[in-house]
Amino acid sequence: MTRAETSRKTRHEVLAEFRSGEILAAARRVFARRGYDAATLDEVAQEAGIAKGTLYLYFPSKEEIFWAAVRERMLELRQRAQSAMRQAEGIQARLRAAIAVRGELMRTDAEFMRIYLTEFGHLCAHPTRYRKPFRELYLAMARDLAEVLEAGMKSGELRPGPPLELALTLQFLLRDCFTARYMGVFADDGLNLENFVFELFWCGVRPQSARPHPAVKSAAPPRRLQKTR
Amino acid sequence: MTRAETSRKTRHEVLAEFRSGEILAAARRVFARRGYDAATLDEVAQEAGIAKGTLYLYFPSKEEIFWAAVRERMLELRQRAQSAMRQAEGIQARLRAAIAVRGELMRTDAEFMRIYLTEFGHLCAHPTRYRKPFRELYLAMARDLAEVLEAGMKSGELRPGPPLELALTLQFLLRDCFTARYMGVFADDGLNLENFVFELFWCGVRPQSARPHPAVKSAAPPRRLQKTR
């Protein structure tokens, strides 16, 4: 076997990869619509335009399909966040970059977002085969952030605190605020979510100057409590 | 029918209420262990020490049992939070009181906490019969908090900002941090969760004095990144 042959993917492998990708995309749509438990593999197969049996040529079980669909996106997210943070300079810019990458994903991949938002609790808490790898990936992203925070604390740009816990907190805030926006609880306009989260994380709510919370457009007065919607 | 008769509960009603309570408590234990979907009514009945058919004398469906079990505790939580906030004086004390009440529930009712943490996403997002009332109750609690925040903004104790969004954010933070603690991701010692959340919400992470983040015990140095556990 030549070098070229070992490094190049065979026609079969390329096709298999393509098909897997299609299946995972279809799966994300269905899991987003129904949630993990209510989703059926019949529906996933239909969505992917193949027969149910074919799913089992590419994946061994429903659980594996789900986890593969989620992992794919999480790995991408981590990659992008890492490189965005590396490119930025200074603690503020790095945090904003990390936030922006997550915001970007939320905006562009509604299916993944919905899965992430609704299944997060189960992903973390219930003893499925994929709980451990999920936690590890989630924690790894938090650790990437925590390194930035820790560097900021050393340089004096941040006040000292527990870096990993603060990093997790920031990840939580982002997920939650996007959930809330998605659910229609957060105002749809006049509130830049990424800015809102950054500002809160950075400054908190107490008054330190006459400057208003920058999440509010200066034109608009502080919003009044809104009715349920 | 005399006045006394209309206001007093009959023996039958008292017993029925007691039995319902037992069922809901058993249901909370089972839903906490298994999650909504994996929980079976056979197990709930066994846990309650009754036959499955008996469940249906008190509740019409699995969904209703679940929602009744959750609602009961959420209503209690709201009551307690309201009265705690009313008793406290000043914005700081009121926020701390609201946090303390939630922390207290998390500490004393592990079953409810686990349900709340793991099913939150589904509760919010999926079109079940109980989604709307759940959202309303959750939002109502946020609005209670938001009123306090808004008063603080008017009095200048807080910088201006969107009150409902900030209130929701605080609720999110609390749930998430308790989830993290519960999952063993947050440090088990040296980190007072209620204090940590309050401080972050109040001050953010940027340096404003030499004072370290009070969430860290002064004796302990800032914690290093920890390995997955």
Place this chain on the structure above:
DNA sequence: TATAAAAATGACTCACGGGTCAGTTTTATG
């Protein structure tokens, strides 16, 4: 104690969906 009403029971039904596999179609090869 006799008897009727209320409460409780648990075996049963039935729809559902994950997973299988014998049979069919497509593709690769000589």
Place this chain on the structure above:
DNA sequence: CATAAAACTGACCCGTGAGTCATTTTTATA
């Protein structure tokens, strides 16, 4: 084109669990 291998199909199998109801047990009453 012939033939074998690979890919795909979907009807079927089977465990599961929500919800039912004929029967039994308990309670209230006269």
